[in-house]
Amino acid sequence: MPKSVAELETIARRIRREIVVMIGAAKSGHPGGSLSAVEILVELYFDTMRIDPKKPKWPDRDRFILSKGHAAPVLYAAMAEAGYADTPLDQLNTLRKLGSVYQGHPDVRFIRSLEASTGSLGEGLSLALGMGIAARLDGRPSRTYVLLGDGESQEGQVWEGAMAGAFHKLDNVVAIVDYNGIQLDGFVKDIMEIAPLADKWRAFGWHTLEIDGHDLTAIRNAFAEAAATKGRPTAIVAHTVKGKGVSFMENNPKFHGTAPTAAEVELALKELN
Numbered sequence: 001m002p003k004s005v006a007e008l009e010t011i012a013r014r015i016r017r018e019i020v021v022m023i024g025a026a027k028s029g030h031p032g033g034s035l036s037a038v039e040i041l042v043e044l045y046f047d048t049m050r051i052d053p054k055k056p057k058w059p060d061r062d063r064f065i066l067s068k069g070h071a072a073p074v075l076y077a078a079m080a081e082a083g084y085a086d087t088p089l090d091q092l093n094t095l096r097k098l099g100s101v102y103q104g105h106p107d108v109r110f111i112r113s114l115e116a117s118t119g120s121l122g123e124g125l126s127l128a129l130g131m132g133i134a135a136r137l138d139g140r141p142s143r144t145y146v147l148l149g150d151g152e153s154q155e156g157q158v159w160e161g162a163m164a165g166a167f168h169k170l171d172n173v174v175a176i177v178d179y180n181g182i183q184l185d186g187f188v189k190d191i192m193e194i195a196p197l198a199d200k201w202r203a204f205g206w207h208t209l210e211i212d213g214h215d216l217t218a219i220r221n222a223f224a225e226a227a228a229t230k231g232r233p234t235a236i237v238a239h240t241v242k243g244k245g246v247s248f249m250e251n252n253p254k255f256h257g258t259a260p261t262a263a264e265v266e267l268a269l270k271e272l273n
Contacts, residue, residue: 003046005216011081012042012216016245017272018077018092024265026096029104032255034074036180036213036240037147041078043219044145053083056113060140063115063131067124068149068178069105070257076102084113122155124148125175129165132173132233143172143227151183154192159204165233166205173233174226175206178213180242182253201235213238245272 003011015038023029041064045051049062066075073095079087086101094100101110105119116127128146135142148158165173179197181188188194201208207229211218219238226234242256243249246268249260260268 005220008039008042008046008216011046012038013245013272015042015074015077015081017269018080019073020246020260020265020268020272022073022077022092022095022102023259024262025093027259028096029073029259030070030257031073031246031260032182032242032249032252032257033068033071033149033178033180035244035246035249036242037068037071037074037178038244039214039216039219040147040176040178040238040240041074043216043223045078045082047220048223049145050141050143051082053079053085053113056084056086059138060142062142063128063144065116065124065128065131065144065146066106066118067127067146068121068152069117069119069124071147071149071178072102072104072106072119075106079111079113084111086111086113121149121152122157125158125161125165128173128175129161129168129170132165132170133168135172136170143174145174145176145223147176147178149183150177150179150181150188150194150197151191153177153194153197154188159200162201162204162206162235169231170233171230174223174236175201175233176236176238178240179237180240182242182251182256184256186253198235198237201237206233206235208235208237210237210239213240214244247271 080089095102128144131144249255
């Protein structure tokens with residue numbers, strides 16, 4: 001059943017805490033870009049997508065691809081909260097440990113419910129387009145959602161995919177850009193500016209929306225508009241805050257790929273509670 005915004009906000013708070021704790025326990029990982037994407041995944045997994053965690057390979061399911069695979073903690077937490085059997089909630093704190101299903105990047109060899117192994121940046125959109133074409137050929141209602149990073153959007157393969165998606169009129173594909181302004185080495189604008197990003201997607205032929213990527217109602221409405229758009233794919237430029245919800249991580253390039261210390265985990269959990 002669809003959930004209310006208040007229910008989704010409660011899930012989002014819980015997932016933020018899980019992200020901080022699991023990365024702290026691993027002493028390794030990417031908290032900033034995991035925290036910035038929470039509301040997007042919560043809306044997808046708990047409201048928008050046609051999925052059945054008890055039947056993860058249901059042929060008519062919607063698909064989600066985390067192209068920015070380093071943000072795996074948010075995906076793991078969302079899938080665990082949604083009830084997928086191969087993403088146990090009580091094992092999230094084994095992130096990045098030998099033998100854990102929770103590898104540093106999503107890996108279908110460990111979690112069969114995943115749609116793809118990701119982490120080599122730039123490739124997720126191409127995978128999504130292939131799934132969109134397959135759904136069309138098979139006459140299935142499946143829609144595919146792919147989450148890209150803004151730093152990832154500097155990759156040429158993203159724009160080859162953008163051309164292909166518009167050319168093939170893949171209206172069953174939605175690309176979401178987690179536009180938090182920070183990548184591995186600093187601020188996106190200082191490394192390779194991608195603005196005006198929405199104008200670029202429009203120029204490539206995509207129906208393009210700009211939203212607050214932490215506003216669950218705006219996210220829900222954007223996905224509904226994407227579903228109603230026929231004849232071309234949709235791109236959603238979601239303006240987000242890196243490290244959202246933890247004051248000392250917000251807009252701080254350090255926490256792109258640095259785990260919080262035990263003391264920082266404690267402080268973060270106080271804020272998130």
